[in-house]
Amino acid sequence: MIDLDELDRKLLFALAKDATQSAGALGRRFGLSQPATWRRIKRLQDAGIIKGHRLRLDAEALGFGVTVFLGVKLARKGHISLDDFERAVSAIPEVQTVEHVLGLYDYRLRVVARDLPDFERVLRRRIMTLPGAGDVEANVLLSEERLPGPLGVSLGD
Structure with a gap:
């Protein structure tokens, strides 16, 4: 450092x-x-x-009006490899970020879709069919503000 x-x-x-x-x-x-x-x-x-x-793109201007944060818990049956799940979920174009987290869920995903029916299609046909996918919790983004970020605040301290 x-x-x-x-x-x-x-x-x-x-x-x-x-x-x-x-x-x-x-x-x-x-x-x-x-x-x-x-x-x-x-x-x-x-x-x-x-x-x-x-480069930050405006998803809504590109036709993606819905952003959903998904908590995904891996199913314990078959003991799927984390690498296999990460590789498979990263190949889904609508999935913008894949974060391996500690807590109630194993992964947090940021997913964009054109609208709610499109999100449902992505969820049912792509995400829920992934190897090891278990319980999911969806949180639809209502609004987002871009703040300077944690480093912008702490750099002057």
Whole structure:
């Protein structure tokens, strides 16, 4: 782990808000040259603090109006391999994230669908037929806000 100074924290917070900002623009904003800013960003990447850049798509604008969080408990009969379940569920295009969790359920999935009948089709024909799929609990997303995230709050502390 590397020590982060105040400029590193400011850069991380700025990039977390908008990763498309150039090193030159960030440098001007924080009083650094473009090469110095780029070196800091590269150091943060090399240290594994910055793991990559993601493109966030608007699912609703793409025709996917329903997002459902599924808790999935694996059936104990046959002792299915976690790797087999993860590989099979990851191949379903409507499944956006697969998280192995501790608690009542073994996995938490984020699933998008065009509408509720489409979600029911995905659930019945794809998810419930997976090897080892047992009990499921569905929570339909009503609204979502994008907050700065836990690091945005704690970086200044």
